[in-house]
Structure formats: structure tokens, C-alpha cells
Amino acid sequence: MTSEPLLRLNPAMNVGPAAERLARTGRTQLPDVLTGDSARRLVELMKGAAPWTRSISISGRGADVPVTQFDAQAPGEQQRLLDIVWSEARDGFQYLFDRVRITEGRVAGAALPPLFTALDDLLNGEDFLETVRRLTGDEEIAFLDCQATRYLPGHFLTGHNDKRDEHGRRFAYVLNLAPRWRADWGGLLQFHRPDGTVEEGLVPFYNHLSVFRVPQWHSVSIVAPFAGEPRLAVTGWMRTNRV
Ligand SMILES: O=C(O)CCC(=O)C(=O)O
Numbered sequence: 001m002t003s004e005p006l007l008r009l010n011p012a013m014n015v016g017p018a019a020e021r022l023a024r025t026g027r028t029q030l031p032d033v034l035t036g037d038s039a040r041r042l043v044e045l046m047k048g049a050a051p052w053t054r055s056i057s058i059s060g061r062g063a064d065v066p067v068t069q070f071d072a073q074a075p076g077e078q079q080r081l082l083d084i085v086w087s088e089a090r091d092g093f094q095y096l097f098d099r100v101r102i103t104e105g106r107v108a109g110a111a112l113p114p115l116f117t118a119l120d121d122l123l124n125g126e127d128f129l130e131t132v133r134r135l136t137g138d139e140e141i142a143f144l145d146c147q148a149t150r151y152l153p154g155h156f157l158t159g160h161n162d163k164r165d166e167h168g169r170r171f172a173y174v175l176n177l178a179p180r181w182r183a184d185w186g187g188l189l190q191f192h193r194p195d196g197t198v199e200e201g202l203v204p205f206y207n208h209l210s211v212f213r214v215p216q217w218h219s220v221s222i223v224a225p226f227a228g229e230p231r232l233a234v235t236g237w238m239r240t241n242r243v
């Protein structure tokens with residue numbers, strides 16, 4: 001008896017129109033990437049027992065703190081950290097969101113929920129890599145790194161371009177997993193022109209894969225205090241090599 005895989009790709013995925021949009025604009029959204037059951041399983045984990053760390057940068061150095069530890073700090077201490085984060089965000093690069101580093105966690109031998117390991121395997125399986133090559137037209141893509149992310153109200157990521165030459169990054173991707181989203185809730189993946197205007201904003205629709213060519217200047221706008229869901233996603237880069 002063979003056991004059912006934990007996660008599956010939607011066999012009816014329609015890559016053509018999304019590939020055409022990506023070739024034309026350098027950005028796209030591919031709808032209905034996972035089966036309904038698979039997406040629901042991931043949401044359940046990400047709304048429940050996932051081992052989230054809160055990710056911020058202080059003076060240009062990234063720090064991941066387990067969320068339980070972050071939340072256990074006295075309110076004054078939390079506010080002191082937020083004040084530092086906000087002052088660096090005002091005119092520079094800064095972020096505040098929760099994540100589980102899946103690729104790096106696996107390399108380091110960390111204990112990860114089996115569903116995240118299955119997701120990493122699915123994203124790097126031949127079926128999905130072939131889909132990615134069709135979507136991007138890039139035959140050299142051989143590896144996708146991944147992390148789970150959660151943006152709660154007040155979380156954000158300021159403008160940056162994802163450039164890391166040594167990682168062989170060709171495209172960035174965001175598999176959006178918030179079951180419901182409205183543009184009014186913030187959390188938009190925005191693309192900025194050099195003059196500061198916004199060219200396009202992608203709404204993180206459920207089970208849609210946002211993909212864009214890198215480098216390209218982009219940000220995630222702050223999630224509103226009244227957002228009805230955490231902004232859940234799996235993100236990473238489509239790469240030519242692992243190292
Ligand atoms: O979550 C997103 O929509 C994009 C995230 C991003 O730009 C990044 O992690 O570098």
C-alpha cells in the first residue's frame with residue numbers, strides 16, 4: 001500500500017496566461033497552485049503549531065527571536081525594540097515579520113514540522129521545477145529555497161531588490177496562503193519605480209503564486225490593525241544553484 005502524499009500540486013494549473021504576463025511585465029500571479037486539501041493543511045499548520053521566529057534587523061544585522069520569547073518580554077522592552085525598528089524603517093531598509101526558515105533549517109538539521117519538509121520536497125520535485133521552467137521560460141532553474149512567512153498587523157518589509165548574485169537567484173516567488181485577503185488590509189507586494197511612484201501592487205490572493213524577475217525594487221506594505229487574517233505565505237527564490 002502506498003501512502004498518500006501530504007501535499008500535491010493542482011493537476012489543472014493553467015500556466016500559459018501567467019507565463020505570458022511574466023514575459024511581458026517581469027511579474028505575474030499563477031492561480032490555484034496546490035490542491036484545496038494541500039493548501040488547507042498548510043494553513044492549519046501556519047495558524048497553529050508552526051515554530052515561528054520574529055525577524056527584525058537592528059543596525060543592518062538580522063535577528064530571529066522565537067515568537068514565544070519575543071512576546072514574553074515586558075511591554076516596555078517590546079516597545080523599545082519597536083521604536084528602533086521604526087526609526088530604521090523610516091528612511092532605510094527594515095522589516096518585521098515572522099518566519100520559519102525551511103531550507104536553512106533542513107541544512108542545519110533543525111526539527112521541522114513534516115508538512116514543511118514535504119513542501120520543500122514538492123517545490124523541488126521534478127513536476128514543480130518543470131512548471132517553474134515553463135512559467136519563467138528559464139531552463140536553468142534547478143532549485144527553490146523556501147521559508148514560511150507570517151505578517152501580523154503592523155508587520156512590513158521596506159523597499160529592497162532581492163539581489164544576491166552568489167545565490168543564482170533568477171526569480172522571487174510568494175505562494176500566498178491567507179485564505180481571505182482584501183487590498184484594504186495592506187500586505188501588498190508593491191513594485192516601485194526609481195521616482196518613488198508605485199507601478200503595480202499584487203494582492204496576496206489565496207493559493208496564488210506571485211512571481212517576479214530579480215533584481216527589482218519591491219516592498220510589502222504594512223498590514224493593517226484591522227486585517228482579518230494573518231498574511232501567510234511561503235516565499236523564496238528560483239535559483240540556478242544551491243550554494
Ligand atoms: O512576501 C512577499 O510578498 C515578498 C517578500 C519579499 O520580498 C522578500 O522576502 O524578500
Ligand SMILES: [Fe+2]
Binds near residue numbers: 160161162172218
Ligand atoms: Fe524581496
